[in-house]
Amino acid sequence: MxxxxxxxxxxxxxxxxxxxxxxxxxxxxxxxxxxxxxxxxxxxxxxxxxxxxxxxxxxxxPKQNLMRTVLERRVEALSTRRLAALEALRAANSPPALRDLVDAYLTPYLEYASQGDPQWRAYARLIARIANDDRWYPSVGGLYDPVAREYLQAMQQARPDAPQQELATALTLTVASMLSLVASRARIAGLSNRAPGSPMEYRDTLITFCMGGIDAVSST
Missing domain, CATH: 1.10.10.60 (Homeodomain-like)
Known part of the structure; x- marks a missing residue:
């Protein structure tokens, strides 16, 4: 005993x-x-x-390290889902369709943000804050970029004639649209005279919107 x-x-x-x-x-x-x-x-x-x-x-x-740790635990969860989705797409179709790649990258975040967890809502507000502040990129970019590069490589395979810089810009703007949607849907509700929906309710519209931009820059 x-x-x-x-x-x-x-x-x-x-x-x-x-x-x-x-x-x-x-x-x-x-x-x-x-x-x-x-x-x-x-x-x-x-x-x-x-x-x-x-x-x-x-x-x-220190506070700077604490911020990174706060972000790191969310990135770990997101990255796991995103990489699993990417592997599933690669196993089913090579190369994966571009729309499917955009869906696979955006949906894990939309799913987490739609669960009603107040901490994920806090993360949504936090990442929306720092995404527009370039001082954070040197210290936290390494958390997000490895998976983003995996997706960027797959996007390049789907659109081999597209300049890499154009695809990287399109992916960055796609992420910005996702963050903006999750952080605040009040104006959408106000302009459409409807109650705000969960982030997942806007999934198809968000993907279609982002694909319009990606199609435009990748076909030039």
């Missing part, structure tokens, strides 16, 4: 530590999303998470 006690205690400590880490990251995500990175202090994050300053430092490090 004594031999079994230590692993149980160790597992308990690990579980509590992981729960605390998630609480810190959740708090940072909410505050960064609501107020912006510059306006939020580590002390505010600690108070929001109900932990000490040292606990925030232990789980997140």
């Amino acid at each position: 004594i031999e079994n006690a230590l692993p149980v205690q160790t597992d308990g400590r690990l579980l509590r530590g992981e729960a605390t880490r998630e609480r810190v990251l959740d708090a940072a995500e909410r505050l960064f999303a609501a107020e912006g990175f510059d306006a939020v202090s580590i002390r505010r994050i600690a108070a929001e998470a109900g932990v000490t300053l040292g606990v925030v430092g232990f789980h997140g490090g």
